[in-house]
Amino acid sequence: MRSINRQLNKRLTEHTRQPIHLELMSRELNTLAIHINKCLKAEETLRLKGIREERSFKELISNISHDLRTPLTAIKGYQQLLAISDLTSDQQKKLHIAQKHANELGRLIEHFFEYSYLMNAVPELNIERINLTNLVIECLASSITVLEQNHLPVHFEESPPVYILADKELVTRIVQNLVHNCVQHAHGPIEVRLQTTDKAVLSFKNAVKSASSIDVKQLFDRFYTADKARKSSTGLGLSIVKLLAEQLDGSTSASLEGSFLEIRVELPLSE
Secondary structure, rough: HHHHHHHHHHHHHHHOOOOOOOOOHHHHHHHHHHHHHHHHHHHHHHHHHHHHHHHHHHHHHHHHHHHHHHHHHHHHHHHHHHHOOOOOHHHHHHHHHHHHHHHHHHHHHHHHHHHHHHOOOOOOOOOOEEEHHHHHHHHHHHHHHHHHHOOOOOEOOOOOEEEEEEHHHHHHHHHHHHHHHHHEEEEEEEEEEEEEEEEEEEEEEEEEEOOOHHHOOOOOOOOOOOOOOOOOOOOHHHHHHHHHHHHHOEEEEEEEEOOEEEEEEEEEEOO
C-alpha cells in the first residue's frame, strides 16, 4: 500500500504517466494495481480526447467566423464605396439602413461565437487584485460616444474603491456587455452602482419599455429576448455575462420594480 501511495503521489507531483508497478505474492494487491492502471489509462484517454475535441472546436469556430466575416467585410466595403458616390437623399437613406443592419450583423456574429467559445473552452484565468471602481469608470468612459448617440445619460454613484480578485479581461467583457445591454434596451438614464457585502456587487439599473413582458427568471437564459419583435438581439449578451461571472466564482441576478430593471453581478472581494 505504501508503494501504491508513493507511485500515485509521484504521478500527481511530477505529472508522469508511469503505471503502477507491484511485485508481490498477494494476488489481490496485484489485481488491484492492474485495475488502478486501467482506470488511470482510461482517465488519460478521456483527457487527451477532451483536449483534441477542444482544439478541433476552436478551429471550427475560427473557420466559420472567418467564412462569415469575409463576405460581411466585402458588403461593408461596397457600402463605403457607395457612400462616397453621388446618391440621392432617398438612396442615402436606404444605404444608411443597410449599413446599420450590416453593423448589427457583425455584432451578432461576435456574440454568437463568443458564447460558443465560452461554452466549450476551459478558461485560463489570470487572477489578480483589480480596482473594480476604476475599471468600471474606464469602461463607461470608453462607451460615452455610443451612450450619447442613444441619448442615455449615465449616473455612477461615487463610492470608496472596491477591489476584487478576478481576471481583468473577463471583468472588462462583463462590464462592456452590461453597457451594450443598456444601449439595446434602456429607456432613459442609467444608474451604475458598486456596493460590497461578502462580495463586490456591480449593478446597472434603468427603465425599460414593455416591462410587463420581461421575465427576470429567464433574462440570463441563452437566446431569451423579452421583445420578440426585436431582430437586432440574439439574447446572448446577458448569458455571456452569466458565464463569465461564474468562471470567476461570481453570480448574476436581476430584479424588476415597476418599469425599472436592475442587473447585478457579484464578484469575489480582495482581502
